[in-house]
Amino acid sequence: MTVHLSRNDQQMLDGHFGPGCQMAMRIVVRLAEACGVTELMDVTQAHIDGCGLLSESSLLFAETLAGKGAKVSIPTTLSMGPLDLQNWRKFNIDSSFAQKAIRQGRAYESMGCIPTWTCAPYQSYLTPRFGQQIAWGESNAVVYANSVLGARTNRYADFHDICAAITGRVPRCGLHLHENRKGQVLFQITDIPAEAMQGDDFYSALGYLIGVRTLNQIPIIVGMSAGVTGDNLKALGAAAASSGSVMLFHAVGITPEAATLDQACHGDKPRQVIEVTPQDIQRARSELSTAAKTEHLDAVILGCPHFSFDEFRQLAECIRTSQAEHIAPETRFIVKTSRTSYSLIQHNKMLDLFEGFGVEITLDTCVFHTPLLGPGTKVIMTNSGKCAYYAPGELGVRVAFGSMRQCVDSAVRGCV
Amino acid sequence: MIENGKPIHLQARAVIPGSAQGEALVTNSPLSFWGGICSETGEIIDRRHDKSGEIVTGKIFVFPNGRGSSTSSAILLECIRAGTAPAAIINSQVDSAMALGSIVADELYGKSVPVLLLSDEDFSGLCDGDFVHINPDGRIDISRQRRDPNGSQ
Numbered sequence: 001m002t003v004h005l006s007r008n009d010q011q012m013l014d015g016h017f018g019p020g021c022q023m024a025m026r027i028v029v030r031l032a033e034a035c036g037v038t039e040l041m042d043v044t045q046a047h048i049d050g051c052g053l054l055s056e057s058s059l060l061f062a063e064t065l066a067g068k069g070a071k072v073s074i075p076t077t078l079s080m081g082p083l084d085l086q087n088w089r090k091f092n093i094d095s096s097f098a099q100k101a102i103r104q105g106r107a108y109e110s111m112g113c114i115p116t117w118t119c120a121p122y123q124s125y126l127t128p129r130f131g132q133q134i135a136w137g138e139s140n141a142v143v144y145a146n147s148v149l150g151a152r153t154n155r156y157a158d159f160h161d162i163c164a165a166i167t168g169r170v171p172r173c174g175l176h177l178h179e180n181r182k183g184q185v186l187f188q189i190t191d192i193p194a195e196a197m198q199g200d201d202f203y204s205a206l207g208y209l210i211g212v213r214t215l216n217q218i219p220i221i222v223g224m225s226a227g228v229t230g231d232n233l234k235a236l237g238a239a240a241a242s243s244g245s246v247m248l249f250h251a252v253g254i255t256p257e258a259a260t261l262d263q264a265c266h267g268d269k270p271r272q273v274i275e276v277t278p279q280d281i282q283r284a285r286s287e288l289s290t291a292a293k294t295e296h297l298d299a300v301i302l303g304c305p306h307f308s309f310d311e312f313r314q315l316a317e318c319i320r321t322s323q324a325e326h327i328a329p330e331t332r333f334i335v336k337t338s339r340t341s342y343s344l345i346q347h348n349k350m351l352d353l354f355e356g357f358g359v360e361i362t363l364d365t366c367v368f369h370t371p372l373l374g375p376g377t378k379v380i381m382t383n384s385g386k387c388a389y390y391a392p393g394e395l396g397v398r399v400a401f402g403s404m405r406q407c408v409d410s411a412v413r414g415c416v
Numbered sequence: 417m418i419e420n421g422k423p424i425h426l427q428a429r430a431v432i433p434g435s436a437q438g439e440a441l442v443t444n445s446p447l448s449f450w451g452g453i454c455s456e457t458g459e460i461i462d463r464r465h466d467k468s469g470e471i472v473t474g475k476i477f478v479f480p481n482g483r484g485s486s487t488s489s490a491i492l493l494e495c496i497r498a499g500t501a502p503a504a505i506i507n508s509q510v511d512s513a514m515a516l517g518s519i520v521a522d523e524l525y526g527k528s529v530p531v532l533l534l535s536d537e538d539f540s541g542l543c544d545g546d547f548v549h550i551n552p553d554g555r556i557d558i559s560r561q562r563r564d565p566n567g568s569q
Contacts, residue, residue, distance in 0.1 A: 027519055034431045034515040034531070049486045055455065055494040060524055137486045157489035157513035159520045215446060216481065216509070245446065245483045290463070368451075390451040390485075393461040393468075 020070025
């Protein structure tokens with residue numbers, strides 16, 4: 001199968017724009033061939049996830065491209081990296097790991113990427129517009145961009161993302177095309193009172209359940225409270241992209257391609273209708289937990305995806321109403337965020353409150369990619385469906401899932 | 417499906433062409449390589465997956481498609497570098513992350529893992545423990561041991 005190349009594509013492939021661009025274009029074309037796609041198309045913005053994981057091969061890849069002089073040709077943001085670039089010494093990160101992480105970061109920055117270092121770029125900088133064709137990596141960012149913003153992207157795997165950013169070209173397929181964005185499975189929220197939909201953990205549980213039930217189809221949600229926030233949709237999408245392969249959901253009356261059910265289904269009927277009852281949500285919550293109640297709690301982990309200013313404000317409220325001075329001595333409380341959100345809380349009294357309570361704030365990174373937790377960490381707690389889903393395998397810990405308030409209360413007691 | 421030691425043949429699309437042989441490790445559950453496979457050991461570490469604890473290294477790893485994370489390509493690449501990768505991957509849906517991990521391994525290290533795509537029907541014919549031989553044109557030869565009447569294989 002031959003991929004149709006424009007004159008400019010051919011020139012990139014022939015090395016007219018340097019060996020870095022040539023290598024990136026070769027990967028784009030080989031991948032299009034492998035996936036059976038014959039046409040390429042333009043994208044006008046990229047978000048790189050390949051900068052997140054540090055391994056010998058990921059570092060070699062980044063330094064090879066950068067060493068060949070590759071530069072991004074479209075505005076490109078960076079997802080979280082393997083290191084808190086400012087505070088890593090404070091967190092006792094091994095120095096040889098840190099030096100490699102810094103090299104990998106430099107390679108991406110030298111290619112012209114914007115050092116946003118966040119997995120929630122849609123709450124940070126350079127938010128894509130409705131209908132914009134983009135090439136984003138990081139599964140939670142992809143589902144948010146497609147669903148909540150109405151931008152169009154496939155889930156760009158690590159390495160494809162930077163190649164798309166360098167060439168500005170991607171295979172013309174999948175969610176870039178209107179006809180592939182039709183909602184397929186309808187989730188009808190039934191008998192769940194509006195108050196129950198206000199908790200931050202509700203959306204993680206709902207997203208987990210939707211991911212498990214839809215796998216890689218496109219879900220439509222009916223009956224979600226109109227008061228849903230961007231942070232709620234962030235939690236929902238992140239969980240659905242972890243337990244399933246959800247890259248786009250439509251929430252009727254809430255997301256931009258779903259003013260009505262009819263619009264979400266492109267005039268067709270959904271293939272399947274699934275009722276979501278309070279019992280289903282309860283089951284999802286218990287499936288997300290692998291730790292027993294009253295177990296000693298080693299660490300609370302919040303900010304997966306990265307905490308927003310609003311979430312910091314909610315956390316401050318939870319801490320104030322807990323009336324506790326400090327978390328338990330043998331428990332850590334880690335919040336992951338972006339430089340952008342952190343800069344907003346720096347000029348606010350919240351920071352003193354967090355420090356006094358024992359909250360550790362880490363920027364630019366993620367506990368899954370940086371060795372922040374000691375080997376003695378056995379039990380963690382989180383309000384994130386994504387974190388709860390991956391932690392047992394990636395971190396080798398047991399996990400308790402609960403609301404932000406429950407996380408605060410558990411940290412104060414030192415047990416789940 | 418022919419059994420009892422006689423080889424059977426399936427035709428797949430060679431997403432990433434190549435030759436390989438080995439024992440099949442088959443699951444019907446999608447798997448994200450990131451959060452799902454340890455690149456140092458080749459172990460399946462997704463504790464919610466039905467093959468949790470199995471080792472993919474050197475196996476013909478048969479799973480329907482990837483799931484979740486966009487970092488799966490980086491894990492496959494690192495598995496190929498570290499020598500913990502499966503001998504080949506067979507999916508029933510195109511998974512660009514698998515193709516990509518293999519393409520980049522070829523670019524950086526001059527080695528890749530064959531990735532094949534089977535129809536749903538042929539995919540469901542593969543079983544754990546089948547001995548699988550993969551040809552560059554996508555033809556798959558399978559030999560299956562006769563099952564012991566006492567139930568063990």
